[in-house]
Amino acid sequence: MYLGCKGREIKNRLLATVPVASSVPTLEELSADTSVRRYASNLVYLTHSKTPGALESEILYSIIRKQPKRADRYWFINMSTLTDPYSTRYSVEELVPGVAYKINFRLGFRVQPRLNLLFRRVLEEMAARGEIDITSRYDSLARHHLPGDFRFVVLEKVLSYDNQLTW
Numbered sequence: 001m002y003l004g005c006k007g008r009e010i011k012n013r014l015l016a017t018v019p020v021a022s023s024v025p026t027l028e029e030l031s032a033d034t035s036v037r038r039y040a041s042n043l044v045y046l047t048h049s050k051t052p053g054a055l056e057s058e059i060l061y062s063i064i065r066k067q068p069k070r071a072d073r074y075w076f077i078n079m080s081t082l083t084d085p086y087s088t089r090y091s092v093e094e095l096v097p098g099v100a101y102k103i104n105f106r107l108g109f110r111v112q113p114r115l116n117l118l119f120r121r122v123l124e125e126m127a128a129r130g131e132i133d134i135t136s137r138y139d140s141l142a143r144h145h146l147p148g149d150f151r152f153v154v155l156e157k158v159l160s161y162d163n164q165l166t167w
Contacts, residue, residue: 017054020095026064027074031099036070040151041137043071044119047078050104052093058155072137072148074100077115085110090122 020027030036045059055076063069076095085108093102103122107113126132135141136148 012048015048016057017049017051018057018060019054020060020100021053023060023064024096027096027100030064030068030070031072031074033070036068039069039071041072041148042075042150043069043073044075044077044150044152046115046152046154047076047102049076050078050080052102053095055102056155062153062155069153071151073098073132075119076100076102077105077119078102079105079107079113079115082106082108084108087111088118090118092122092126 043063045055045062047055047059049055059076063074074096082089087106087108088111089106091104093104094100095102103119105113105115105118123132123134127134134147136146141148
């Protein structure tokens with residue numbers, strides 16, 4: 001248990017986050033740029049950043065520089081564990097108006113982290129309030145009122161053996 005806690009502490013210390021505010025114009029332009037092939041209508045990333053308005057630099061690098069990924073909406077999902085065993089809370093932060101959102105899930109330690117179901121519930125609640133439209137952006141599918149496509153991206157972070165870590 002001690003090794004798991006220390007390992008998580010080292011991993012969090014090496015986590016490089018950047019404010020999304022510096023990338024807002026780029027994300028807006030990429031989302032509207034028709035010269036870039038659409039990667040997905042809704043692109044979902046899992047993030048470890050708990051800081052409001054900040055994401056890992058690797059995520060922004062993946063979207064903008066490493067084969068640009070155009071999407072109508074970008075979703076960033078963070079999950080943290082609470083000490084209350086059965087609580088389920090979430091908050092939605094709009095990073096780029098109408099384009100990028102960050103959802104912070106706070107789940108009790110006995111709640112199964114079924115992020116796909118929780119994410120769907122959040123989307124349905126936002127659609128019911130009129131905050132977003134989840135119908136497909138493709139004309140043929142929008143006529144039948146089908147929901148848009150979602151593509152999930154999980155960036156695996158591996159600590160290489162070449163690092164010079166202190167004792």
